[in-house]
Amino acid sequence: MAKLSDEDRKKLKDGDFAEPEKRKYPIEDETHARNALSRVSANGSEAEQREVRKNVEKKYPDLEKD
Known part of the structure; x- marks a missing residue:
């Protein structure tokens, strides 16, 4: 999984986050989505x-799903 720079993170739409109102847990691709599930778990x-x-x-x- 590529590291998401602060600049790239700021460019993401709210819909690219699993918690859009907090802009928390970026899910712009499946790798980040799996990581978000793991971290929130x-x-x-x-x-x-x-x-x-x-x-x-x-x-x-x-x-x-695991």
């Missing part, structure tokens, strides 16, 4: 986990 509240899963599944419906 380890560090997020249950509400955050539900929101991130919902938004990842919406953007990547064919992404394999």
Whole structure:
């Protein structure tokens, strides 16, 4: 997974984040989406986990679930 620079992160649309209102957990590609799921699973509240899963599944419906 390529590191996302601050400049590139600022260029992303809100819809490229699993938590768009916070611009948290970028999901601009499937690799970042998997990473977002992993990070929120380890560090997020249950509400955050539900929101991130919902938004990842919406953007990547064919992404394999672990």
